[in-house]
Amino acid sequence: MIRSEQKSPFRVYRGATIDRDEIEKLRAGTLVGSNAFFSSSFCEEVAEMFIGTDPLAAVSPCQSPVDRRQFVMFKIDVDLNQTADLIIADVSEQSNFPAEKEILFGLGTTFIIKEITYDIHRNLWYIEMVVSSEMFELKQEYTDFVHGCLKYTDADTLFGTFLSGRSSDYPAGISHLQRHLRKMKFNDPNRANVYFYLACAYRSMGKYEHAIEYFHRAKLLQKGLSSQSSYAYADTLSELAATYSLLNNTAKALSLLKQAVTLFRRILGANHIDMPLYYTRLAYVYWQEKQYEDAHSLLLTALSIFKEDMTSVFAGLSFTKHTMGLVKHALGQREEAISLLKETLEIRRQSYGDDHPDVAQVYYSLALIYADTDDKRIAFQYAQTALNIYQAKLPKHHPSLKRASELVERISSYQRESTLPQSEFHNVQE
Template sequence: MSMPCNTQCAKRQMLAEFRRHPAYCKNNAQLAKISEGCQKSSFRVYRGAAIDRDEIEKFCVGMLVGSNGFLSSSRSSEVAKMFMGLDQITGMSPSQSQTNKQQYVLFEIVIDPDQTIDLMMADVSEQSNYPEEQEVLFGLGTTFIIKQIKHDNQHNVWHVEMTGSSEMGELKKEHTKHVENGLRYYDATTLFGVFLSGVSSNYPVAINYLQSRLRNMTFNDPYRASIYYFLARVYRHLGKLQHSIEYFRRAMLLRKRSLPQSCYAYADTLADLAVT
């Protein structure tokens, strides 16, 4: 279930992908409707899982982890232990030691709705065919912060305590602000090309998209110089310096014609051309 989030760039891209996905929009909207009556005070839920030892070794206190899909949990630790395959009498896991390839983990998740107002979750026990499981469901892309990790040597079970994180909510605000700021300088289609050439680092796709934009815009399009500029940057990242220099020159000539020489965009183009 874990997904480290180590850089702001990766986080921003992850957020954009989650928010664009049709399943996110449809299913999280349904979950939001169910969650309207969700408990408002702090509570704990549990999730049992069998995971590879390599994944456990990556865990550390303070690490941000996220769900790859909807995440099921239970208000009952006994239910979570049952699902993770512990012996119902002894509480022992099938694992013999910490060196086994497969390890058994009981996640204890502390949720404080006042601290994580953007957290998408719902108690779905009333909608479930098995209400005794006391299921609480978290939405796509929910993130948590690891607070404590310990191993129960007697039962060979890992205990990982986590809290809900408002990281995705903060990233959504950051992403929205980033887009709104970009729209002050570019139209939406050009801004998408900027994203491809910068944040996503998907350079082949960026080149195809930007070249397509060039073919479909008029010669006097106010964003032509920007397309040249970002094409130049992509070619430079790919090590195709002749292509990069050519497009930087085109961007420079257009910006020199339309912008004052004291303008930052013109100076930025000259600086990039100089270091290519």
């Protein structure tokens, strides 16, 4: 095997034909992966044979860098000391053509692009890459996360939460959790968890009354049991508060959140890495009530905790940055607000993909800020993007979908008539 033979870093080559559209998507610094076994060679000349390079003129069959079909030489650097999980083999001895010195990468191998250049004399793209273990690390982190979750809930409940949370397939998540609930014994210790996650899924669909009902059911089962249930009880108070916040019942939300924060401080400590979520929720309600200085102070506390411990906090960090962006805008600090919201957008796109409702929330917030200025074209683009995501992911009567549709119409109306009423922020609570 190659691992026992190669102790020092080495380079292999792969020649390929790629559509121009795919070339344009590649950028230095991005992570790419193979969706099949990935063949390469120790010999650059062999890789050029697969491109079809003219052996006399030493140019590829391509005529220009704008042709639909482009010819690419991949140069791949491998350091087995840095990628202990890499599956790679020298299969030249098993090949019918041993002179090709074929090296085979395993399914799903990931690479980081270092540099992309185009040789105008050879009509050939050169893409330098290095093998990456990043996906292995992410997989390991995800596995550890799942194992951690399974300490407190069962696999069926966890699957339902992933359907409605990560995949944003809320009807499927609710259907799965309801089936699971029907099969449960009445005294099943996981019943409160199912109620809790059903409530979260209903809230994401805009069915707030259903959400409140299931949060109350969970709360009744959790109250006064074990220390773990005390944590779960506090979490349910916080989520119930977030639901009332979405209904603009800020008095109820504030009361519940203060109870939750008090409990969490007692259970976890004031500077625990989980605390920024609850500080941010409280800050969000202060923002709703126009208590901007109180909100700003809490958010600074949350950010200071994140600064001390940056392990696995992207989702929570994005919520805090998003809320801080709203507060900064309310305080008249427009550029800082836009910068924070764009940072939030990038974090959420990396975490959830481009079509998740949480991503749409940030587009909507950015649209509102730009709509309050002369940048109506940019505002329209952000608003339309938010609307497109909501239309694809949310029920047709969802409040977020309605607000995004109204914002698109208002901006369009202004562009047509140059009369846009002053916009106001609406709830974008996670």
